[in-house]
Amino acid sequence: MTTDTASRPTHHGSPVHEPPAAIRATAVVVVLTVALAIVALAFALPAARTAPHNVPIGAAGPQAAGGQLTAMLEQQAPGAFTVTYYPGEGALREAIENRDVYGGFALTPEGPAALVATGASPMIAQMLTQIGGGIAQHTGAELRVEDLAPPTADDPRGAGLAASALPVTLAGLLPAIALVFALKREVWSRLAAMTVFAGVAGLSIAALLRWVLGSIDSNFWGVTGALTLGVLATGLTVLGLGSLFGRVGLALGSVAAVLVGNPLSGLTSAPELLPSGWGQFGQFLPQGANATLLRSAAFFDGAGAMVPVAVLTCWVVVGVALTVTAAVRARRTAAA
Numbered sequence: 001m002t003t004d005t006a007s008r009p010t011h012h013g014s015p016v017h018e019p020p021a022a023i024r025a026t027a028v029v030v031v032l033t034v035a036l037a038i039v040a041l042a043f044a045l046p047a048a049r050t051a052p053h054n055v056p057i058g059a060a061g062p063q064a065a066g067g068q069l070t071a072m073l074e075q076q077a078p079g080a081f082t083v084t085y086y087p088g089e090g091a092l093r094e095a096i097e098n099r100d101v102y103g104g105f106a107l108t109p110e111g112p113a114a115l116v117a118t119g120a121s122p123m124i125a126q127m128l129t130q131i132g133g134g135i136a137q138h139t140g141a142e143l144r145v146e147d148l149a150p151p152t153a154d155d156p157r158g159a160g161l162a163a164s165a166l167p168v169t170l171a172g173l174l175p176a177i178a179l180v181f182a183l184k185r186e187v188w189s190r191l192a193a194m195t196v197f198a199g200v201a202g203l204s205i206a207a208l209l210r211w212v213l214g215s216i217d218s219n220f221w222g223v224t225g226a227l228t229l230g231v232l233a234t235g236l237t238v239l240g241l242g243s244l245f246g247r248v249g250l251a252l253g254s255v256a257a258v259l260v261g262n263p264l265s266g267l268t269s270a271p272e273l274l275p276s277g278w279g280q281f282g283q284f285l286p287q288g289a290n291a292t293l294l295r296s297a298a299f300f301d302g303a304g305a306m307v308p309v310a311v312l313t314c315w316v317v318v319g320v321a322l323t324v325t326a327a328v329r330a331r332r333t334a335a336a
Contacts, residue, residue, distance in 0.1 A: 061107030099304030119149030119299025154214025172234025202228030230290030240322025
């Protein structure tokens, strides 16, 4: 037997036949190209298809004038807005502060007023201001614009809060992945470490938003709690999947969070500005629920937080259940 024959890899006595190098290289190029295309579509498609879909706004004033407003909006942008009528400007203002609507128009004898909430969505606030300008031009009166949830002076466009979407997602993913590989058998230690990290991450990101970026200037501990719950929901879900299904579970959880949950969170725009139906779907994922909760805590003193808190709590429970199941299975395997 020659040296070449002896050193050649074998499997059950037979030589291992690999595809030619050209075919393997081509396969790598094709797979990476498809993966990059999927990533680009996941992040670019929601942004490219941004348009209002049944955005809830309000109108206060005479019913006839409100009917004319609705007709004008429907003519200019069919299906873009859903208008709710309120008896007066005070009621409309309360609805905006409670996050029932994104903003609206008060039609008063002194002229039209646009009540907006940049903290709820800078893009929608800008839309309503532009529409208000058209109403004022039509009526010949000067438009009064009032922002009920203004951005901070240090971050007038709200860019810091919007940019936190991906870091918050990664704050849940990366420790979960690291813990699964670092603590191969200590499932309960993984659970405890992920919980502690979520609190540290929430506090750290809130501190950056407050004292470095200047994106928030009130309700610091409310924002910290919102971020902690969001990181915990993502982290425990991925940790549970990894604990129960190994690398496959980690891969599925990571792909779902980065390529589905993050683009559909609506933090950079609003759920109603994403492709129809997808924005609402994103609100049932940890990233979308956390985006809504974060804006509620940062600009509305927690108003409108009930549903996102419930959604995030459900994901936390799912993550804990998966992790506990993995721990029980590991104990039974060890006992056997």
